[in-house]
Amino acid sequence: MKRKITLKQIARELDVSISTVSKALSGSKEISEETTQKIQAFAKFYNYKPNNIALSLKNRKTKTIGILIPEIVHHFFSTVIRGIERVANRRGYNVIVGLSNESFAKEIINMEMLANGSIDGFILSISKETLLKQDYHHFNATINQGMPIVMFDRVVNEVDCDKVIVDDFNGSIKAVKKLIENGCKNIALITTMDYVSVGRLRTQGYIEALEQNKIIAEPNLILKIDDSLDVENQIEGLEQEIEQFFKINANIDGVFAVNELYAVTAMKVARKLGLRIPDDVQVIGFTDGVLSKHATPSLTTVSQHGQKIGEQAANLLIDRLEASDTESPQYFKNGVRKSDFIKVVIETDIIERESTK
Amino acid sequence: MKRKITLKQIARELDVSISTVSKALSGSKEISEETTQKIQAFAKFYNYKPNNIALSLKNRKTKTIGILIPEIVHHFFSTVIRGIERVANRRGYNVIVGLSNESFAKEIINMEMLANGSIDGFILSISKETLLKQDYHHFNATINQGMPIVMFDRVVNEVDCDKVIVDDFNGSIKAVKKLIENGCKNIALITTMDYVSVGRLRTQGYIEALEQNKIIAEPNLILKIDDSLDVENQIEGLEQEIEQFFKINANIDGVFAVNELYAVTAMKVARKLGLRIPDDVQVIGFTDGVLSKHATPSLTTVSQHGQKIGEQAANLLIDRLEASDTESPQYFKNGVRKSDFIKVVIETDIIERESTK
Numbered sequence: 001m002k003r004k005i006t007l008k009q010i011a012r013e014l015d016v017s018i019s020t021v022s023k024a025l026s027g028s029k030e031i032s033e034e035t036t037q038k039i040q041a042f043a044k045f046y047n048y049k050p051n052n053i054a055l056s057l058k059n060r061k062t063k064t065i066g067i068l069i070p071e072i073v074h075h076f077f078s079t080v081i082r083g084i085e086r087v088a089n090r091r092g093y094n095v096i097v098g099l100s101n102e103s104f105a106k107e108i109i110n111m112e113m114l115a116n117g118s119i120d121g122f123i124l125s126i127s128k129e130t131l132l133k134q135d136y137h138h139f140n141a142t143i144n145q146g147m148p149i150v151m152f153d154r155v156v157n158e159v160d161c162d163k164v165i166v167d168d169f170n171g172s173i174k175a176v177k178k179l180i181e182n183g184c185k186n187i188a189l190i191t192t193m194d195y196v197s198v199g200r201l202r203t204q205g206y207i208e209a210l211e212q213n214k215i216i217a218e219p220n221l222i223l224k225i226d227d228s229l230d231v232e233n234q235i236e237g238l239e240q241e242i243e244q245f246f247k248i249n250a251n252i253d254g255v256f257a258v259n260e261l262y263a264v265t266a267m268k269v270a271r272k273l274g275l276r277i278p279d280d281v282q283v284i285g286f287t288d289g290v291l292s293k294h295a296t297p298s299l300t301t302v303s304q305h306g307q308k309i310g311e312q313a314a315n316l317l318i319d320r321l322e323a324s325d326t327e328s329p330q331y332f333k334n335g336v337r338k339s340d341f342i343k344v345v346i347e348t349d350i351i352e353r354e355s356t357k
Numbered sequence: 358m359k360r361k362i363t364l365k366q367i368a369r370e371l372d373v374s375i376s377t378v379s380k381a382l383s384g385s386k387e388i389s390e391e392t393t394q395k396i397q398a399f400a401k402f403y404n405y406k407p408n409n410i411a412l413s414l415k416n417r418k419t420k421t422i423g424i425l426i427p428e429i430v431h432h433f434f435s436t437v438i439r440g441i442e443r444v445a446n447r448r449g450y451n452v453i454v455g456l457s458n459e460s461f462a463k464e465i466i467n468m469e470m471l472a473n474g475s476i477d478g479f480i481l482s483i484s485k486e487t488l489l490k491q492d493y494h495h496f497n498a499t500i501n502q503g504m505p506i507v508m509f510d511r512v513v514n515e516v517d518c519d520k521v522i523v524d525d526f527n528g529s530i531k532a533v534k535k536l537i538e539n540g541c542k543n544i545a546l547i548t549t550m551d552y553v554s555v556g557r558l559r560t561q562g563y564i565e566a567l568e569q570n571k572i573i574a575e576p577n578l579i580l581k582i583d584d585s586l587d588v589e590n591q592i593e594g595l596e597q598e599i600e601q602f603f604k605i606n607a608n609i610d611g612v613f614a615v616n617e618l619y620a621v622t623a624m625k626v627a628r629k630l631g632l633r634i635p636d637d638v639q640v641i642g643f644t645d646g647v648l649s650k651h652a653t654p655s656l657t658t659v660s661q662h663g664q665k666i667g668e669q670a671a672n673l674l675i676d677r678l679e680a681s682d683t684e685s686p687q688y689f690k691n692g693v694r695k696s697d698f699i700k701v702v703i704e705t706d707i708i709e710r711e712s713t714k
Contacts, residue, residue, distance in 0.1 A: 006420065063363065064470060072454070073435040081429050085456065094463075094470060097429070097454035099442065106451075113421060113451055118475050264651050294621050296653030 005046035026141035066119035075289030083310020100127040121148040162316040171302040171348030172205025184254030190262040260285040283355040297354030362403035383498035423476035432646030440667020457484040478505040519673040528659040528705030529562025532641040541611030617642040640712040654711030
């Protein structure tokens with residue numbers, strides 16, 4: 001018997017990228033006809049079935065949800081998984097977790113592996129590399145083959161599916177307003193590069209809050225951290241970068257950071273420079289993780305309600321899976337109208353602790 | 358076509374536990390003949406294949422490793438997964454993660470799901486409920502069907518397989534010795550209930566270190582936390598419990614805690630009671646997570662090297678998978694001798710920070 005071949009092996013054998021194989025097999029017009037034919041013929045010879053998803057959906061329900069997240073060492077994603085699990089368990093589903101490690105190719109490989117008969121549908125958050133490439137064919141191909149996807153947090157308009165997002169924009173406005181109300185005059189923003197949509201939205205919220213209060217956003221007061229590297233390896237670099245930033249901008253009396261690591265590091269640096277928190281500098285973070293709770297002083301933060309996000313996403317997916325059982329077998333085919341999909345926006349809350357007055 | 362049935366459904370239909378179904382299908386003698394026959398007949402009728410594992414192993418290699426861990430919101434397990442991933446990626450394997458949520462039944466269900474053709478072998482850490490029940494038939498059945506398992510951290514002697522463990526006993530001895538050398542006279546231990554082997558070993562290490570230094574271990578100075586509840590829901594209870602403990606034992610000048618949450622909470626409580634760290638009380642934790650690094654004062658801790666554990670476990674599993682490809686097809690059958698299995702012990706290190714002198 002011929003061994004089953006994987007996307008990765010096809011890519012290696014034909015010396016093309018995994019993305020090219022994936023696109024050719026889903027019939028994308030981006031790939032030349034010649035390449036498509038070659039890849040399809042090769043896949044056929046080695047018994048690779050690009051439409052295994054549809055086959056498995058016809059024959060059985062796995063009662064399993066596939067979760068695909070960018071990284072595991074991340075409190076926000078952990079709490080989302082916990083939320084998904086709670087609802088899944090209550091409604092008789094199991095979950096299984098795949099990791100993209102922020103890599104486009106790994107995202108494709110994991111989706112292929114999970115979709116191959118192990119799961120009924122996906123709950124996922126897009127990898128940074130995929131967002132940079134803006135290549136979403138693998139999501140659309142999966143949906144077109146009849147497997148529903150619910151996206152959370154890092155979502156894109158280019159894929160039509162149910163989505164659960166945090167109100168990042170208004171969350172930032174709330175945080176920056178709080179700092180303004182507390183008397184801060186020179187509020188710094190510590191954020192990520194713009195290609196991750198949540199970082200962009202939080203930056204926009206910061207600017208909006210300043211404008212609403214007739215303060216002109218100063219580019220000097222915005223520090224964009226390049227977080228495309230492995231988080232663990234850059235902690236020291238992060239500290240140095242923020243220290244430099246504080247030294248150049250000695251007037252900073254408020255900091256809004258788009259995640260808790262940046263916020264806690266900013267507090268550490270401020271203390272090192274002899275600034276008292278919250279007397280000299282007030283700090284607000286985003287994401288209510290263990291660091292925020294246990295930091296000294298404890299961190300005022302914008303809570304994203306990760307568990308609620310997970311619960312909503314699981315309910316959306318299971319509702320759709322069970323509706324497709326009974327109502328309309330055509331529900332997920334290409335003809336689905338955009339308006340059929342639901343976008344749930346989770347409101348954020350400010351949790352006040354010791355890092356603000 | 359009849360739908361494929363799952364273990365869970367069989368259990369529900371026949372009104373028996375998942376464990377009973379699982380045991381009956383693997384031919385365990387613990388289950389009466391009548392029950393076994395009933396379950397096997399039912400499973401056969403509904404096309405349930407208990408030996409799917411062996412079938413899938415014959416026909417293909419998935420090049421995927423199944424990881425099964427007790428919980429996701431846990432920095433130690435996250436770093437182990439990171440280690441597994443690094444080695445897996447380098448050696449051409451993918452990983453997929455299942456969660457037992459510390460539940461025996463969920464552990465069985467997840468193993469069944471993953472073993473059903475999705476993966477080539479398991480890397481796992483046993484759930485608390487399984488350890489309490491001391492029921493390990495599902496691990497042995499999986500191994501007997503030809504699928505290798507590597508256990509890490511929470512392991513048991515009753516299952517013959519490769520294991521990677523932390524030297525918890527000597528790690529504790531190092532920590533308590535350090536406190537003694539630093540002048541502590543009344544060293545408290547904050548630990549878990551004894552059924553989790555790592556908690557037991559760390560407690561034994563504490564007692565051993567005291568004895569080696571001719572100090573008699575005082576039962577009063579040992580606080581055992583019941584951590585069978587959900588961690589998030591017990592943080593306040595934990596604080597109260599530790600505060601009570603400090604008030605009863607006003608002489609405490611050193612604390613060794615078996616995890617970082619207990620250690621950080623002990624520091625918080627001590628400060629609240631007006632004690633200075635490290636001047637009045639010195640604290641050492643176990644596990645080098647984000648809390649230890651970012652706590653104020655930062656926490657001296659016993660590092661378990663989670664990533665190294667993951668790397669070792671992945672190498673052991675892949676070595677075994679690839680050896681079974683080429684060397685001996687009988688390698689994993691019942692005839693494997695105990696001595697063929699490898700136990701890797703990862704040494705711990707003390708990372709000194711601000712919570713000790």
